Amino acid sequence: MFESCLRGLKFYFYMVGVSIKTQLQYRYAFVMNILGWAMTYAGTAITMWVMLYSFQTIRGWMFWELLFLFGLSVLSWSICIIFFFHFRNMDEYIVEGTFDRFLVRPIHPFLHVVALKFDVGAFGQLLFSIVALIIAYVQLGLNWQFSQWLIFLGAVIGGTLIQGGMLVLISGVAFWTTRSERLFWTLMWPAKNLMNYPLTIFPRVIQLLVTFVLPFAFVNFLPALLLLGKTKESFAPYWGFFTLPVGIIFFTICLKFWTIGLNHYKSAGS
Amino acid sequence: MIKTYRMYWEFTRKSFQRSAAYRVDSWSRVLGNVMSLGIWGCIWFALYYGKGSVENISFHSMLSYILISMALQGIHNAGTPLWEIQRRVRTGDIAIELLRPYDYPLRMLFTDLGSMSFYFITAIFPLYTLIFIFFQPNIPLSASQWGLFLLSAVLGYLIRYSLELTFGLFTFWLVETGGVEDIFYFSISLFSGSVVPLWFFPDWLASIASLLPFQGIYFVPNAIFVGELSGQAILPALLNQVIWLLICYGLLRFVWAKASQKVVVQGG
Numbered sequence: 309m310f311e312s313c314l315r316g317l318k319f320y321f322y323m324v325g326v327s328i329k330t331q332l333q334y335r336y337a338f339v340m341n342i343l344g345w346a347m348t349y350a351g352t353a354i355t356m357w358v359m360l361y362s363f364q365t366i367r368g369w370m371f372w373e374l375l376f377l378f379g380l381s382v383l384s385w386s387i388c389i390i391f392f393f394h395f396r397n398m399d400e401y402i403v404e405g406t407f408d409r410f411l412v413r414p415i416h417p418f419l420h421v422v423a424l425k426f427d428v429g430a431f432g433q434l435l436f437s438i439v440a441l442i443i444a445y446v447q448l449g450l451n452w453q454f455s456q457w458l459i460f461l462g463a464v465i466g467g468t469l470i471q472g473g474m475l476v477l478i479s480g481v482a483f484w485t486t487r488s489e490r491l492f493w494t495l496m497w498p499a500k501n502l503m504n505y506p507l508t509i510f511p512r513v514i515q516l517l518v519t520f521v522l523p524f525a526f527v528n529f530l531p532a533l534l535l536l537g538k539t540k541e542s543f544a545p546y547w548g549f550f551t552l553p554v555g556i557i558f559f560t561i562c563l564k565f566w567t568i569g570l571n572h573y574k575s576a577g578s
Numbered sequence: 579m580i581k582t583y584r585m586y587w588e589f590t591r592k593s594f595q596r597s598a599a600y601r602v603d604s605w606s607r608v609l610g611n612v613m614s615l616g617i618w619g620c621i622w623f624a625l626y627y628g629k630g631s632v633e634n635i636s637f638h639s640m641l642s643y644i645l646i647s648m649a650l651q652g653i654h655n656a657g658t659p660l661w662e663i664q665r666r667v668r669t670g671d672i673a674i675e676l677l678r679p680y681d682y683p684l685r686m687l688f689t690d691l692g693s694m695s696f697y698f699i700t701a702i703f704p705l706y707t708l709i710f711i712f713f714q715p716n717i718p719l720s721a722s723q724w725g726l727f728l729l730s731a732v733l734g735y736l737i738r739y740s741l742e743l744t745f746g747l748f749t750f751w752l753v754e755t756g757g758v759e760d761i762f763y764f765s766i767s768l769f770s771g772s773v774v775p776l777w778f779f780p781d782w783l784a785s786i787a788s789l790l791p792f793q794g795i796y797f798v799p800n801a802i803f804v805g806e807l808s809g810q811a812i813l814p815a816l817l818n819q820v821i822w823l824l825i826c827y828g829l830l831r832f833v834w835a836k837a838s839q840k841v842v843v844q845g846g
Contacts, residue, residue, distance in 0.1 A: 351764035
């Protein structure tokens with residue numbers, strides 16, 4: 309058992325190495341990709357700024373707080389992209405029948421899919437989110453205690469697991485339906501964009517949905533309440549403590565679903 | 579002449595039928611459109627919460643603006659996406675198009691007309707009729723206002739089409755358009771007033787926006803639709819759209835001419 313784990317990890321790092329090398333092969337494309345992503349997110353932040361220029365606040369949140377909320381979500385999303393983003397089009401392997409290859413290799417299929425790509429382009433998002441968070445931190449004059457740094461760390465790790473779990477869940481659907489990428493674009497992407505804004509601006513049903521069913525609220529909104537010291541919202545501030553456990557539980561459930569799907573999998577091959 | 583148009587029309591018809599065959603595609607696009615409408619509706623509602631009118635625009639006008647904007651965006655998005663054009667250039671599929679006896683930019687326009695009209699008839703029109711009945715937004719009250727809105731919306735569509743296809747053709751020279759592409763998309767989404775109308779821009783940004791072609795895509799038709807742009811002010815706005823359309827179309831023809839030569843060179 310231990311040995312197979314070790315061997316799996318060895319294969320994993322080998323494949324990741326290859327993936328990074330292929331991405332670094334085209335230097336120009338590599339740099340453009342990173343810059344492109346950083347700019348896309350900067351664009352969204354600028355749009356928020358323009359929007360709040362005449363209005364000043366949105367339900368008591370000012371621009372820098374909004375930027376913090378946004379930056380926090382992008383930070384965990386960028387880590388999630390590195391490991392899990394390619395799960396969204398895992399269905400292509402199933403449709404083309406190339407998924408069968410993964411089953412006969414000396415590494416667990418899940419780890420194999422994770423290792424398919426180590427998306428270096430995500431450094432663009434990472435760059436943006438770190439810069440955004442630092443600017444927001446300075447502008448808001450925050451001064452976190454040690455415990456708040458722990459909450460922040462928990463939010464990043466937990467947020468990565470929640471969003472990664474969601475991607476794993478969606479890709480798992482493909483074991484039954486053979487197609488699932490559309491689910492990502494119609495279900496997860498809008499839900500993610502929703503979280504760029506304070507949750508309290510949305511109807512109650514949606515607030516409950518992203519808290520208890522698809523726990524996106526734990527990615528950025530709930531921890532941000534604690535980290536920004538916003539106590540007058542309709543959510544009690546202690547909710548933000550739970551991001552890490554929620555992330556671990558949610559990811560475990562999603563992984564379980566994926567494995568059930570894998571056992572159910574019948575090749576699409578001819 | 580008539581024969582040529584009949585040929586292009588055939589592309590429209592075929593594309594209409596093809597859209598009818600991929601109905602799931604259409605439905606998921608509707609779902610996405612409605613969800614972003616919902617998100618933006620909530621955002622604007624929250625922005626206006628506890629405020630009367632901002633920059634002389636009431637919440638009701640803004641709601642109307644975002645509704646018509648999303649309806650127009652829904653129609654725009656039913657056309658061939660940018661990445662599809664880029665894919666054809668990269669894979670060389672576009673070479674086949676050059677061999678055929680039609681004008682590629684014009685053919686694409688007619689093809690998109692087919693998928694867009696299918697999407698409009700089956701999804702956008704019934705859906706937004708219901709939404710409009712429910713929310714009672716500002717709509718054009720006279721036939722002339724409707725006419726001007728439609729004219730402006732068509733001009734806006736053609737501006738975006740020319741710009742996007744031109745941009746897609748740059749793939750002939752740049753294999754990787756990553757960063758430039760993101761600036762392009764950002765400019766379209768911000769300066770076209772697709773989600774934030776130019777009224778709320780800081781003055782300096784609004785003056786930059788007024789010098790760019792993008793405002794003609796959504797902002798002008800939307801503003802005419804909700805009645806914030808009316809009377810004498812409409813004429814210069816339409817003229818501005820026409821001028822930009824001519825410039826963008828000229829640019830498209832120029833880039834297309836250069837690009838077709840480029841293919842010949844690569845072909846061998």
